[in-house]
Amino acid sequence: MKEILCSIITIGDELLIGQTIDTNSAWIAQQLNAIGIQVIRRVAVGDVKDAIIQALDEEKKRVDIVILTGGLGPTSDDITKPLLCEYFNGTLVENEEVLKHVMSIFAKRNRPILASNVRQAMLPNTCQILFNEVGTAPGMLFEQDGKIFISLPGVPFEMQYIISTHVLSLLKEKFVAPNIIHRTLVTSGEGESFIANRLTDFEKELPKHIKLAYLPKLSIVKLRLTAINVDPNEIDVYFNSLKDILANILVADTDIELEQVLAQILTDHKKTMSIAESCTGGYVASIMTSMKGSSAYFKGGIVPYAIESKIAVLGIHADTIDSHTAVSEQTVQEMAEQCRLKFKSDYAVSISGYLEKNDSQNEVWIAVASAKEIKTKKIIVPYDREKNRILASNTALNLLRLFIVEEGR
Amino acid sequence: MKEILCSIITIGDELLIGQTIDTNSAWIAQQLNAIGIQVIRRVAVGDVKDAIIQALDEEKKRVDIVILTGGLGPTSDDITKPLLCEYFNGTLVENEEVLKHVMSIFAKRNRPILASNVRQAMLPNTCQILFNEVGTAPGMLFEQDGKIFISLPGVPFEMQYIISTHVLSLLKEKFVAPNIIHRTLVTSGEGESFIANRLTDFEKELPKHIKLAYLPKLSIVKLRLTAINVDPNEIDVYFNSLKDILANILVADTDIELEQVLAQILTDHKKTMSIAESCTGGYVASIMTSMKGSSAYFKGGIVPYAIESKIAVLGIHADTIDSHTAVSEQTVQEMAEQCRLKFKSDYAVSISGYLEKNDSQNEVWIAVASAKEIKTKKIIVPYDREKNRILASNTALNLLRLFIVEEGR
Known part of the structure; x- marks a missing residue:
């Protein structure tokens, strides 16, 4: 069976000066992959007419499908639509349905509609319109020499909406794709x-x-x-x-994040957790609450960042910190225990450490606690502040995962 | 003055199936931009020899500098080094200094050195080695027909180290770049x-x-x-x-994040803050503690995710929640006030709301409090869980920023 190949072209000066990280391409690639379409190249170019045309000319030689994102907004740095109209020998024509939709969005927000918004309903007569229910810029699908070209807005949730609602089913109709496992x-x-x-x-x-x-x-x-x-x-x-x-x-044994595994285990065991995190500053709590339905297993957290908050808010004994310092096995043990009691959760995790005190020898203490037992672990985090935070968080989540699995045996 | 142009080629199947988001390109573009070098294209290709060679052939025609990242690790899906060796007519030769460094890293970690690690000291004799003090895979610089080719590991902090330490100064020597403002x-x-x-x-x-x-x-x-x-x-x-x-x-009036502006204002005014956040689940605390030196202004936070935690841990009156619900002006007012008192901070922010209860009408209440005054704001967050969280957080941080600025007047 013939492989179905795709190139993604992302458009925008902000991508080339590093002001924006391209998350769209990865998301699109995942979706296409799941229906057997292989992304073989991703190209980013600026808001420059010749650069966009050159990218189109080159990529269409290599693949069956070219997906473009970006360059469709209402502001004047967006040049993609007129360019595509010309490239595919069309004329811009007002689309009544799109105009109605754009106007209804502004009516709902109780805001006046602007000329630049009205222009978003002007679309090439040579494209199939991919209606954008969640924004003002519709997607466009062109065909040329048996190849498909799809242009989508760069705003991630609008792009995702159009791909999920329109593009995937259209591509499945047009191509019999092989099975990528x-x-x-x-x-x-x-x-x-x-x-x-x-x-x-x-x-x-x-x-x-x-x-x-x-x-x-x-x-x-x-x-x-x-x-x-x-x-x-x-x-x-x-x-x-x-x-x-x-x-x-x-x-x-599936492509899943550590926090999702932990959430699943807590749900399966009908258990709850809470967290007292100092150096990670709320990061672990934000990870555990990033998942839908997290209120089933996540009771809450405390970020006792200042030493006096460890004592006054979390209830750590001043003696413990005086004798052992805030970054010590004794302190994280007490943090986990206090946290579990305060939130009335089955399990608690605590973290206290340094993320960038020393060059590459930052000590982080972690504790996990249940009503029966407390376990602790010390790790050394050798990277920069951000990476050390992720490393400490992952280690804490994995420690809790193992703790629950072992206790359940 | 001639413009100095650059293309970035990122290598790795994980980029094309969407398993990894490319953050390297944006970082590199920022660094080059600051020294007057313009990135005009970014291309991602898989771990496929022909695709990498084709990208090299094409990009070198367009630019003065080609930067490649990825494909230099110790595992066997990494094919870039032998390919570059051949492309630039070299032979792989063991480099003593690199070998010593690789061995010392493993000695420090108290781990045995593997054949794949030793191979990382085998380098093309036609390149200038860009020593990697923070990892095992060195960078390589090749010259051909007056153009520069730089190959770097894909691990972000190693790539960043080599760019900062070696690449920027080398490029400044080789090119007189125009001034991009x-x-x-x-x-x-x-x-x-x-x-x-x-x-x-x-x-x-x-x-x-x-x-x-x-x-x-x-x-x-x-x-x-x-x-x-x-x-x-x-x-x-x-x-x-x-x-x-x-x-x-x-x-x-400078390219700075909202949280950095707030941190600066708190520092300038010698004030502290704390946060009680329910639906944002620790996200705002994690943003405020992501910055170095945050302990100067951030006292701590509470994530009272469960309703009983709002009462038991944060000290909200059960009556308030019973009469007005957990997502109400009265509740966030009490949350901000309790939070400020518990953490003894000058200011407190509180957030309580729904991030994905309804389709596009999720209500979020925010309060900011000082000893003198409390202000509240209700917003509607219309996106998905993740975007709604960021939107609610940004709104809360901006509200606190304005509150402090106005109080300081």
């Missing part, structure tokens, strides 16, 4: 090269048409097997063998 | 198209060689003026006029 294993506790060393024999035996990739990210290493048009049973044989080899550091 | 204005409180409407006359009068861009991001709109090789006084005339027109929504 991924199997992802999530591990925590061992570095990339140590895992690779344990997998030397495994990799030797892996057939050429199944690819293994390592995706390391601060205490988490994901391993991904990929194959196109294979019998799922064949890839599963290798995937199961991978799981066996790495059983001791296995977090999940 | 940006002026960025940060606003909050008005949408992109409304600002654009107020700037119609301004844009008409703006000379062709000064570009204006709109960068909207959930309640914040940044406006950027850009010009190459102009007299700074000329661009400042337009920038000052922009500031005057938008004075009522102006947050900052």
Whole structure:
């Protein structure tokens, strides 16, 4: 079966001066991948007519589908629509349905409609309009020489809406795509090269048409097997063998985040958690509440950032801090215990440490507590403030995950 | 003066299936921009030899500098180094200094060194080595036909280290770059198209060689003026006029985040803050503690996620919640007041609301309090959970910023 290939072109000066991080491409790639379409290139260009045309000319030679994002807003740095109209030999024509929709949005917000907003209803007569119910700039689909070109607004949730609602079903109609199979294993506790060393024999035996990739990210290493048009049973044989080899550091056998695994375990066990975090400053709580339905297992948190807040708000004994300092096993033990009692949760995690006091020897203490037991762990975080925070958080979440799993046995 | 142009090529299958978001390119673009080098394209390709070579062939025709990131790790999906060695007619030769460094890293970690790590000291004899003090994979600089090619590891902090320590100074030696001037204005409180409407006359009068861009991001709109090789006084005339027109929504006249502005105001006024946040789940606290030195102004926070935690941990009267619900003006007022008292801070912010209860009519209440006064605000957050959280947080931080500024008058 023929592979269906796609290039993504993202448009915007802000991408090239580094003011904006491109999250759209990754999201689009995930969606296309799931329906068997392979993204083989991503290109970012500025708001420059010639650069956009050159990118279109080049990418269409390589692929079946070109997706463009950005450059469709109401402001004057947006040049994509007139350019595409010309490129695909069209004329801009007012679309009544889009105009009505744009006007209704402004009516709902009780705001006057501007000329630039009205212009958003002017669309090339050579495109299929991809209606944007959640914003003012519609998407456009053009066809040329059997290739598909799709232009979408750069605002992530508008782009995502149009892809989910219109684009995926249209592409499934137009192409019979091969079946791309991924199997992802999530591990925590061992570095990339140590895992690779344990997998030397495994990799030797892996057939050429199944690819293994390592995706390391601060205490988490994901391993991904990929194959196109294979019998799922064949890839599963290798995937199961991978799981066996790495059983001791296995977090999940699907592409999932650590916090999702923990949320699932808490839900399955009908247990609740709370958190007292000092140096991570609310980051762990924000991770655990980023998931829909988190109120089922997350009771709350305290960020006792100042030492006096550890005493006055969380209820740590001043003696403990005086004798052992705020970054100590004794302090995190008391933090976890106080936190669990205050929030009346089944489990509590606590974190206290330094994220950027020293060059590469910052000590972070973590404790996890239930009514029966408290466990502690000290780690050294060697990176910058942001990475150290993520590393400490991941370590704490994994510690709680293991703690609950072991207690449940 | 000749413009110095650069393309960034990022390598890795994980970028094309959407498993990883590319943050490297934005960071690199910022650094190069600051020394007058313009990134005109960014291309992402997979771990596929032909695709990498094709990208190199194409990009080098367009630019003076090609920067490649990724594909240099110890695991076997990394093919960039041998490929570059061949592309630039070299032979892999063991580099003693790099080998020593790799061995010392493993010695320090008290871990055995692996064959794959030793191989990282094998480097093309046609490159200038860019020593990587913070990791095992060094960067490489090649020259061909007056063009520069730089290959860097994909791990962000290693890439950043090599750019900061080696690459920027090397490029400044090799090129006399023109002066790119940006002026960025940060606003909050008005949408992109409304600002654009107020700037119609301004844009008409703006000379062709000064570009204006709109960068909207959930309640914040940044406006950027850009010009190459102009007299700074000329661009400042337009920038000052922009500031005057938008004075009522102006947050900052430099490219800075809202939380940095707030941190600066608190520091300048020698004031402290605390936060009680329910629906935002620790996100605002994590933003305020993401900055170095945050302990000077941030006393701490409470995330009273469950209703019983609002009562038991934060000290809200059960009556208040019974009579007015947890998402109400009365509740956030009491939350802010209790929070300020518990943490003994000069100011407190509180947030309580729904992030994804309804389709597009989620109500969020915010309060800001000092010893003298409490102010509240209700907003409707219309997006998905994540965006609503950021929108509510930004609104709360901006409310506190205005509150402190007004109180200081």
